[in-house]
Amino acid sequence: MELRHAGENAILISFADETAEITVGPREAAQVQAAAHAAREVLQDDLIDLIPSYSSLLVIYDALRTDHFSVLRRLRGLRHQIDAADKNTSGRDVILPVYYSTESGADLEQLARKSGLTIEEVIRLHSATAYTVYAIGFAPGFAYLGHVDSRIAAPRLATPRQRVPRGSVAIADRQTAVYPAASPGGWNLIGNCPQRLFDPAQSPSMPIAVGDRVCFMPIDRQHFLHLGGVLP
Amino acid sequence: MSVFVRQPGLLSLLQDRGRFGQHHLGLTTGGPMDLEAFLICQRLLGNTPDCTLIECSFGGLELDAQTETLLCVTGAHVALHINDQPKDLWTTHRVRPGDHIRLGRAERGCRSYVGVAGGFTVAPQFGSTACVLREGIGGLNGSKLAPGDLLPCATQTRRQRLQLAPGARPKYTTQTTVRVVLGYQHGHFPPLQQRRFFSSPWTISQRADRMGYCLEGPAIACDIQGIVSEGICFGAIQVPADGQPIVLLNDRQTIGGYPKLGAALSVDAARMSQLIPGGTVHFAAITSQTAHNVLHLQQWRLQNLPLHPLAEDA
Numbered sequence: 314m315e316l317r318h319a320g321e322n323a324i325l326i327s328f329a330d331e332t333a334e335i336t337v338g339p340r341e342a343a344q345v346q347a348a349a350h351a352a353r354e355v356l357q358d359d360l361i362d363l364i365p366s367y368s369s370l371l372v373i374y375d376a377l378r379t380d381h382f383s384v385l386r387r388l389r390g391l392r393h394q395i396d397a398a399d400k401n402t403s404g405r406d407v408i409l410p411v412y413y414s415t416e417s418g419a420d421l422e423q424l425a426r427k428s429g430l431t432i433e434e435v436i437r438l439h440s441a442t443a444y445t446v447y448a449i450g451f452a453p454g455f456a457y458l459g460h461v462d463s464r465i466a467a468p469r470l471a472t473p474r475q476r477v478p479r480g481s482v483a484i485a486d487r488q489t490a491v492y493p494a495a496s497p498g499g500w501n502l503i504g505n506c507p508q509r510l511f512d513p514a515q516s517p518s519m520p521i522a523v524g525d526r527v528c529f530m531p532i533d534r535q536h537f538l539h540l541g542g543v544l545p
Numbered sequence: 546m547s548v549f550v551r552q553p554g555l556l557s558l559l560q561d562r563g564r565f566g567q568h569h570l571g572l573t574t575g576g577p578m579d580l581e582a583f584l585i586c587q588r589l590l591g592n593t594p595d596c597t598l599i600e601c602s603f604g605g606l607e608l609d610a611q612t613e614t615l616l617c618v619t620g621a622h623v624a625l626h627i628n629d630q631p632k633d634l635w636t637t638h639r640v641r642p643g644d645h646i647r648l649g650r651a652e653r654g655c656r657s658y659v660g661v662a663g664g665f666t667v668a669p670q671f672g673s674t675a676c677v678l679r680e681g682i683g684g685l686n687g688s689k690l691a692p693g694d695l696l697p698c699a700t701q702t703r704r705q706r707l708q709l710a711p712g713a714r715p716k717y718t719t720q721t722t723v724r725v726v727l728g729y730q731h732g733h734f735p736p737l738q739q740r741r742f743f744s745s746p747w748t749i750s751q752r753a754d755r756m757g758y759c760l761e762g763p764a765i766a767c768d769i770q771g772i773v774s775e776g777i778c779f780g781a782i783q784v785p786a787d788g789q790p791i792v793l794l795n796d797r798q799t800i801g802g803y804p805k806l807g808a809a810l811s812v813d814a815a816r817m818s819q820l821i822p823g824g825t826v827h828f829a830a831i832t833s834q835t836a837h838n839v840l841h842l843q844q845w846r847l848q849n850l851p852l853h854p855l856a857e858d859a
Contacts, residue, residue, distance in 0.1 A: 317728075317729030318726065318727075318728060318729055318833055319728050319729065319776075319778050319781070319805075319808060320726050320728065320778040320779065320780055320781065320807070320808030321726050321780070321808065321810055321811060321833070321836040321837070321840060322778070322840075323776075323778035323779075323808065325729060325775065325776065327775070329773070331730075331772040331773045331775060332733070332769045332772055332773075337773065349569075361565050361566070362565055362566055362567075362568045362574075363568060363569060363776075364568045364569070364775075364776025364777070364799055364800060365569060365776075366773075366774050366775045366776055366800050367773045367774060367775070368773055368775075369773075369775040369776065370776070371568075371775065371776025371777070371778060373568075373778060376836075376837060376840050377840060377841065377844055380837055381833050381837070448774055448800055449569060449570060449571045450571045450774070450798060450799045450800035450801075451571065451798065451800070452571060452679075452680070453570055453571045453572050453680050453682070454570060454571055455571055457774075511570070513670055513671070513682060518570060518671075519570055522569065523569065
């Protein structure tokens with residue numbers, strides 16, 4: 314664990330070299346989550362915001378209430394607690410239903426062909442992994458999940474789509490995600506999740522958080538529509 | 546009781562101090578680009594700093610008062626008229642039902658703060674009324690102001706009119722110096738590249754908005770192409786592969802994977818936000834200690850503004 318200055322009121326706690334290839338795993342994710350809990354506890358009202366990501370936690374504090382010496386001292390005190398974070402003790406398990414099909418996932422057929430697999434094998438591989446939520450960003454509620462089985466990893470589309478339907482389940486390299494709202498996007502679409510991933514009107518607005526583990530459960534068309542799913 | 550939007554101008558957004566504590570959902574902060582002018586507007590109106598005001602970029606806003614209240618415009622130099630009478634900026638004015646308020650085109654600076662006593666009373670989302678268009682959150686239904694919008698506000702007949710002493714008003718020009726706290730990745734920029742960054746004038750490009758200001762100048766090279774995505778703080782200075790820096794501002798994305806030199810001091814980023822494409826920016830490196838001192842001095846200054854009471858009929 315390393316503490317580094319990011320700005321006038323921001324300190325980055327990092328658990329891996331950020332210039333390395335993504336070798337981040339559940340251990341780092343657990344450490345980031347433990348750091349977030351601990352930072353909330355020691356900084357209390359001096360804390361403004363936290364941004365957990367793959368192998369780091371950005372801590373934003375109120376520079377008019379405290380200073381970086383005090384924040385660094387308090388965060389250093391957490392080292393032992395954070396380094397000891399166990400990947401099995403943090404995060405929740407969340408199951409999300411997905412209707413995998415060519416009508417709900419425009420790139421499913423092509424991804425299968427390029428991977429040399431059948432559509433059924435792609436679905437089986439994608440839904441057989443318990444993914445870790447590494448980061449939330451890009452758009453409200455957009456969760457980066459890893460890691461996808463290397464056999465179905467696929468690069469981003471050369472030309473991003475103007476509009477990806479809400480709920481689209483997609484793959485980019487070894488990451489997967491559910492688009493929480495209709496937006497432009499360049500990931501490979503393989504299905505659709507009828508459960509809202511971000512709803513400002515609900516509390517909590519998101520069913521998942523960084524550090525959780527997500528499994529995808531294949532459902533059929535009828536079940537998808539019954540759960541409120543919308544086909545593009 | 547409300548204020549009616551006759552014309553919103555190019556871009557008028559409701560903003561409070563900003564949305565905090567929601568980065569874990571991927572929500573950005575929003576809030577006023579020029580925090581100084583925003584906070585002075587609140588002080589003149591007798592408001593708390595978290596009231597909701599209008600941030601009008603580039604001028605052109607026209608409002609009709611539908612209730613009696615105090616109104617104040619701070620920030621960019623614009624011609625302000627109430628019922629076709631020219632009025633001072635950085636000054637509170639009494640407006641009554643039927644009064645027509647008109648902002649001309651922004652001449653020096655580009656962001657105006659238009660407020661009423663008590664602020665506009667709209668429902669917060671995720672703890673804030675700050676409007677972020679990209680997210681469709683805050684303001685009135687997550688949108689910029691449109692003709693016909695009604696902005697609810699309270700009637701206020703008693704508060705004292707105030708004016709900020711002319712010598713204490715910010716002077717907006719076409720260039721500014723932005724102090725930078727060097728960040729942990731600056732070591733990936735070779736010394737020559739860092740000297741180039743801090744000694745070159747930078748031109749604000751056409752891609753300058755509430756998310757960030759893209760700058761044009763000599764390309765700055767970095768040892769690394771990208772990093773594992775990590776949290777981005779306000780003012781972070783990213784340098785993508787083309788070597789042209791981007792200063793990330795209020796509506797920035799919360800995580801990103803470009804190497805960063807450091808972060809602009811918030812007080813200076815606010816001044817830079819008053820510049821339009823073509824404006825010039827210089828950077829100067831400072832330590833965290835200096836940054837801390839500047840923030841406290843700015844806080845003291847804002848708490849001790851020379852605000853002069855005005856007679857009712859002035």
